[in-house]
């Protein structure tokens with residue numbers, strides 16, 4: 001059974017497992033088929049997943065287009081989250097939170113998604129130039145006009161808390177990388193969600209796929225797959241070996257609960273970060289089925305302690 005939660009400071013009720021739209025961009029994740037992605041969205045709806053996360057940058061808009069096409073008449077039944085604040089063009093990527101760009105980015109996202117509103121519009125990255133009060137004023141204006149319902153943050157850390165304090169109650173959520181393969185943001189996430197009263201959304205929740213149990217130390221990715229690059233640390237060197245040790249524990253627990261390995265990795269976050277939502281990218285229906293098994297049960301304290309210890313950083 002899917003689990004649901006209401007995002008802080010809002011009436012946005014969402015499934016605690018969210019379908020992440022990064023692989024839906026069709027870029028940098030190896031082979032991806034549009035028909036399979038559309039089927040995956042439909043499978044998600046069947047499994048009670050009502051929360052879909054994307055961004056204008058994923059596949060330079062392709063993710064939003066595919067999501068909009070797949071949702072079709074179901075648009076009004078789900079919560080769609082997208083992001084702005086990163087401009088890609090002319091071989092350059094820059095962060096841009098200026099009001100002019102926010103409006104331009106929003107209209108383009110609405111068009112690609114085929115919708116007249118975005119439920120949760122997130123600052124993908126702060127540009128460290130535009131004052132936060134100007135960003136909030138712009139988002140409030142777009143909210144009043146009905147283009148967005150709520151707004152959120154992403155990739156924020158302890159150092160950002162000070163400037164965000166005056167806006168407690170305005171933003172509803174924030175995203176950071178978090179999984180059994182990446183616990184470096186754990187303290188920040190707990191502190192931010194507590195002090196700024198925001199719902200934590202975890203990205204890279206499956207460690208970009210390593211925590212699903214299907215990869216080993218001999219895995220080689222195609223050059224069109226981002227995970228072939230060293231910067232995707234989960235698949236390289238000592239970090240890969242450590243991740244494979246975590247996977248062995250996940251496999252054992254999965255066998256005992258008759259769940260998939262991915263489901264146990266997801267369950268750990270749901271149980272360990274209270275009030276969180278887990279974002280998982282998926283390329284095809286069977287991955288959604290496997291991920292949806294993460295909902296509706298709990299790990300026991302011994303299992304949590306075991307996973308906590310094996311994944312300690």
Ligand SMILES: NC(=O)c1ccc[n+]([C@@H]2O[C@H](COP(=O)([O-])OP(=O)(O)OC[C@H]3O[C@@H](n4cnc5c(N)ncnc54)[C@H](OP(=O)(O)O)[C@@H]3O)[C@@H](O)[C@H]2O)c1
Nearest residue numbers: 020021022203204205206207208209212262279280281290
């Ligand atoms: N705010 C940000 O800056 C930010 C950054 C990154 C991501 N995000 C969001 O967070 C979402 C999740 O992160 P992510 O997509 O980067 O990584 P992820 O969820 O950790 O991993 C996704 C990948 O794992 C594999 N996979 C997923 N479910 C599987 C299953 N059940 N069995 C086997 N393989 C499975 C798929 O790739 P393969 O089949 O090729 O292995 C899939 O593309 C994104 O889609 C995006 O919405 C946000």
